[in-house]
Amino acid sequence: MLHFPSANTAAHRPSARDVAKLGELLxxxxWAFSNCRVDAPGRPVAEVDWFFYNVRHGxxxxxxxxxFPQRVASATDTGTPWxxxxxxxxxxxxxxxSRQLDAVRAVLRGTILPHHFPTFDPQQLLLMQSVYSPQVDDGTTIERIRWGKVYGSLPHLAGFISTATSxxxxxxxxxxxxxxxATALCALFRTSFPADVKAKLRSPKRGGDTDVVRRISAIHRHIAALHTELADLIVVAAGSAGTAQPPTAAEAPRAKVSKSQALTEQQRMHDHLARSFQGVNSxxxxxxxxxxxAWRSVLNDPLLHGDTGISISLFGSVGTPLVKQRHGSLPKVLGMQLRKWCLLQAKAFGMKPLDIPGKPSNIRVR
Known part of the structure; x- marks a missing residue:
């Protein structure tokens, strides 16, 4: 996320924690402009908490x-209080x-579009609107909102900003x-233009050559395969180190089975992800x-449903190399933390995910 904070030193500031969290997710x-002051002709001055612009999706x-001082029990559409x-x-x-949106739309039409988007029809300009409140939770009754969305979670808000199209x-x-x-928007919204943000915008973006993308994808798969091979070698080495005290006849088969299951779990998880990412990363x-x-394949793989359930952390460790260099962390790609996403996906697939006592990174599904 490129953050453009208010240029007014007396203006309200978002918490550093919230800014850092958005930076992780976006x-x-x-581009995120915070605490904007918008002067639209014929309208009262509008104080806008956040204005987000996804330049990739437009x-x-x-x-x-x-x-709020208490939890939000009911969030309604316009015409009634919360x-x-x-x-x-x-x-x-x-x-x-909604009033803020009208002011922002007016100034964008009057000052930004003519100079930076001269062929764009001002009447076609579409803006989304949202309300974020940490006092909104799963128990809040949210009426169907005609124009906009209500969020109680930053990952959910960031996920929508990242993926929404127009x-x-x-x-x-x-x-x-x-x-x-960016310079024009900072002047319009009365926000500053940090030096590090300016440096990023001055640096040319690397081209998205298809061959390069495929090569990067192939490298990630190769790295993942090497990690699997290293894991195998570590297990073998650990077994060799214990030869001074060989296991009893009763213990040996059990140790052999445990090693085989560990290797199979790692390898099968890698295979599911590698197949799903074939030709992907564009x-x-x-x-x-x-x-x-890939996660659907893992959930449907009976060999990954051991006594300790399905390992979300293993899925994350194998999947991270496939997205990290090009797209960042898994939470950035998914719009939320991995565990929460995995649980939501399992429910969406018609399964019932269950926690496993003592294994916070594992789940069992029915």
């Missing part, structure tokens, strides 16, 4: 962040972000125009789909 194709979002635990009613933030994407013709656009969406396909 890549540098997402999507834009105005996001209102709200903290209700907190205890019965307290609070102003509806959906209505607030019928009328606002994309630049080339990467060289990004620096000028985009982060494709990588996410490949992980979904």
């Amino acid at each position: 890549d540098d194709d997402v 999507t834009l979002m105005v996001s209102e962040w709200k903290g 209700r907190l635990d205890g019965g307290l009613n609070v102003p509806n933030p959906i209505e607030q972000v 019928k009328s994407p606002l994309t630049l013709p080339d990467d060289g125009a990004r620096l000028g656009l 985009s982060r969406d494709d990588a996410a789909k490949a992980l979904e396909k």
